[in-house]
Structures are given as structure tokens and as C-alpha cells.
């Protein structure tokens with residue numbers, strides 16, 4: 001079997017940063033308990049590994065003892081959550097991804113100008129709940145074109161759309177086109193809100209999927225960007241499965257399959273992808289072809305709230321770097337495991353998101 005390993009895949013800069021925030025806190029807090037509001041990132045293994053190290057995840061700020069340390073997850077929170085944390089005298093450490101913060105800032109800016117905002121995204125997703133909370137009176141959520149007739153618009157000339165960062169580019173475009181048809185004066189955000197990591201992972205799958213008989217996406221079911229990767233395969237007519245780890249593999253899926261595209265969502269640790277590759281090679285033999293579509297170099301620094309806490313505890317934040325572990329390690333891992341592999345650079349056609 002040929003395993004086509006998509007690059008980029010796995011951790012994005014926002015996830016590296018959010019995970020590192022909790023790691024650094026565990027380093028400096030000693031016996032003091034660390035609480036995290038909601039899952040730090042949407043991955044079952046990441047959350048369980050932190051639970052095993054003593055971190056408590058909560059869905060209500062009221063469940064955090066007064067005066068404790070509370071981390072806001074990468075998906076961001078609403079101002080109401082921030083205010084409640086302040087009321088309870090919590091030390092709030094904000095691990096919101098800067099690209100989610102950018103969408104919050106846009107919502108605040110346009111709401112202050114008296115504009116209405118159509119937020120394209122999934123109503124129940126933590127990120128959308130947080131963004132909507134910035135200006136609930138100005139924001140209406142649009143999940144699908146069928147929602148458009150129910151929108152209440154006061155002045156179509158003061159109307160803008162924003163989007164959740166982890167949407168499918170294709171699905172978002174369908175909704176945006178329908179919105180523009182209904183409201184021709186609709187304004188666009190100055191730059192796309194769908195983040196670079198979501199875009200790059202989707203572009204890689206779209207570019208490689210025509211060569212694959214089957215697609216495996218490693219990721220949790222509540223991870224929006226992971227689910228979107230399986231949808232790209234489905235739209236291409238290629239069967240796909242979303243799995244948390246190798247234990248969910250079913251050999252029956254691979255009858256008559258010669259090539260499998262393997263990728264992972266932005267919140268998935270690379271060791272889980274390694275586990276899947278190892279299990280496939282053990283069962284079916286074959287080789288790994290790493291397909292390099294984009295070389296990602298984005299990194300975010302530690303958030304200001306953590307840096308301040310570190311300084312208060314005598315730790316110089318400038319001596320702490322975010323711990324990053326990229327695909328070079330996969331090449332070394334493949335060699336150590338004696339798994340035949342090679343790397344192929346993929347040049348995108350313009351229609352696939354490549355440069356003209």
C-alpha cells in the first residue's frame with residue numbers, strides 16, 4: 001500500500017501556542033491547580049494527556065474556585081466569560097489564537113460603527129459563541145443559505161460578513177455567494193477570516209486526493225477543521241474516515257485500496273499520525289510518500305497574560321520558547337522505523353490555490 005502523507009497537516013501555530021501555555025503553567029505552578037475553560041484544543045488525546053497531569057477542564061467559570069488560574073482555550077471566549085472570571089478574582093491566562101482574536105476585533109469595530117454583522121459559521125461552535133458574545137445585538141449567525149430569509153436587516157448598506165476561522169473554503173463560498181445575491185451591498189472583511197492553517201490543510205487534501213483510493217483524517221469528531229478535511233474527500237467521491245487514533249482502524253475499509261491519503265487536523269499531535277502509519281504498514285506493508293504542498297513557518301509568541309504571570313513569579317518569559325516539533329521529525333521517525341519513504345514536492349495549479 002502507498003501512504004500519501006499530506007504536508008502540512010497537524011498542529012497549527014495557534015494550537016502550538018495554546019498547548020504551550022498550559023505546559024508552561026504546569027512548569028511554573030508547582031502544586032497550584034490549573035483550570036482550563038473548555039477543551040484547550042479540540043482533541044481528545046491532548047485533553048486527556050493534560051488531565052493526566054492534573055489539569056481540570058471546566059465548562060462553567062462558576063466551577064473554578066475563587067482566586068485560581070484559569071486558561072481560556074484557543075477558540076476564544078465572550079466578554080461575559082472574561083467578566084465572570086474577573087468577578088471571581090481569577091488569574092485569567094488567554095490562550096485564544098491571535099487569528100480568532102482578529103475576528104473578535106473585526107466584530108467589535110463594525111458593531112461600534114453601527115453595522116450589522118453576518119457571522120458565517122457553526123452556531124454551537126465555541127469560537128462562534130465567543131465571537132458572537134462581543135456584540136450579540138449586532139451579530140446574526142448564518143450556518144447555511146437556508147438561514148438567509150430569517151435574517152433581520154435594518155440597513156443593507158451597513159452590512160458585513162465575517163467567518164469562523166475553520167470553515168470549509170468551498171462551503172463558506174457557497175454561503176457567501178448566497179448572501180451577496182440576497183444583499184448586493186454586503187461588505188467583505190479586509191482579509192479572509194478562514195485561517196492559513198485551515199486553508200493549507202484543505203488545499204493539500206484537495207491537491208492529493210485525486211491519487212488516493214481512500215482518505216484517513218486523524219482528528220476528533222468535535223474538531224471543525226478535521227471534519228472539513230473528510231468533507232473534501234467526500235465531495236471528491238473518495239471514501240474517508242475520521243479517526244482519533246490507530247485503535248479505530250478497521251481493515252475492512254482497505255479492501256481493494258492501493259493508496260491512502262493520510263492527514264490530520266490542526267489540533268492533532270504528530271505521534272497519533274505516526275501510530276496510524278505504523279499500523280497501516282504492519283497490516284498491509286508498503287511505503288510512505290510525504291507530499292509537501294506548503295511549507296508552513298507561522299509561529300505565535302506566548303500571550304501577554306502568561307508573560308505577565310511569569311514575570312510575577314520570577315520567570316523570564318524571554319527564556320521560554322514555544323516548543324515546536326515539525327515534519328522533519330517524521331522523516332527521522334520513518335528512518336528509525338525502517339519504513340521506506342520519500343518526499344515529493346507538489347506544485348499547485350492556480351485553480352488549487354497555487355501561484356499563477
Ligand code: SF4
Pocket residue numbers: 012013014015074097098099100165166195196197198225266
Ligand atoms: S486552526 Fe487557525 S484559527 Fe484555529 S488555532 Fe489554528 S491557526 Fe488559529
